[in-house]
Amino acid sequence: MTRTVYVNGEYLAEDQATVSIFDRGFLMGDAVYEVCAVLEGRLVDTPGHFARLRRSMTALSMPETLDNDELLHVHQELVRRNALREGLVYLQLSRGVADRDFAYPGSETPPTLVLFTQAKAVIDSPLAHRGAHVITQPDLRWGRRDIKTVQLLYPSMAKMAARAAGADDAWLVENGLVTEGSSSNAFIVTRDGRLVTRELSSDILHGITRAAVLRLARDVGLVIEERAFTPEEACMAQEAFMTSATSMVTAVVSIDGQALGDGRPGAVAARLRTLYIEESLRQAE
Incomplete structure (x- = not known):
């Protein structure tokens, strides 16, 4: 089964999902991530992971993106669309697409948000x-x-x-x-x-x-x-x-x-x- 992934507001087949070669996550490693476990089709410790995501974003002066309720919905929707019973949901957030420069782009540059699932035996490891x-x-x-x-x-x-x-x-x-x-x-x-x-x-x-x-x-x-x-x-x-x-x-x-x-x-x-x-x-x- 082809996975469904999330890229900047869209749910896409994994082979149709792309990110620009000018994305700062690719060029500069200018990105943060989180990973939530999934057990019996439900997410574990999301409040803690979302709080740490905000902390990482603040430390790197990254602009706000989806609020926690919206992030939870995207996570749950990916779990549902991929019929994931046990495994992980990865979230990666970069500062977005800009010409290569060590200086951060302006706040008008929208971040790049990507999420994807990965099946894995978490409990019976x-x-x-x-x-x-x-x-x-x-x-x-x-x-x-x-x-x-x-x-x-x-x-x-x-x-x-x-x-x-x-x-x-x-x-x-x-x-x-x-x-x-x-x-x-x-x-x-x-x-x-x-x-x-x-x-x-x-x-x-x-x-x-x-x-x-x-x-x-x-x-x-x-x-x-x-x-x-x-x-x-x-x-x-x-x-x-x-x-x-x-x-x-x-x-x-x-x-x-x-x-x-x-x-x-x-x-x-x-x-x-x-x-x-x-x-x-x-x-x-």
Whole structure:
């Protein structure tokens, strides 16, 4: 079945959809994005994703586009038109079409808004069942990782380095401390049961799934420390996991070839994954 996509107010067959070669997202990486999970044909965590989208737009002085109700309608319509039961909806917003120039075009330049769906097994994920093997890589990204831009070349390079090493993903390290995963937030569970994840700053993406999982962890009485940790501390942890809209809560079972615990997904990660999925199914829209 040919997917239906959304481009600047139109629903189009994917092979009929185009964006100008002069779009600043293509020329300058001048664009932001969001991704929402879809479970049982309904969207997860849209208020958080839409709020972060607005935050990214404000940080880059991008003009307003559709309001949240209109954005939700477009998301839901794409899910409906593509009969998507489980997977993802990607949104990309660029500053629009203008002659190449480092300076931003004027506010009269309309932004380019594109959305598309992608079918994926989110709940019954093979990776979540067996746990992820990660390697560490130096964090060479720019200094505003809290803005969710389409500048994803270095995370792609880190993922390819992981693949070349026979691993599933990479955790990025700066000044001897883990920042986050290549496309996820990183957590460890210490041997005395404390849940540790890096505090919010411009060093990491302010994960929507991260926030939900921390709230659920507090609800079940886990002690939480929002601070940086070293790769060595992670390797000595009882367990580890990563969170994102695409992976939800996925256990990490080895770091740089060193197994964590018994080398299988840990109980804390499994419990938080179950709680997150249950809550997502209750609140999806």
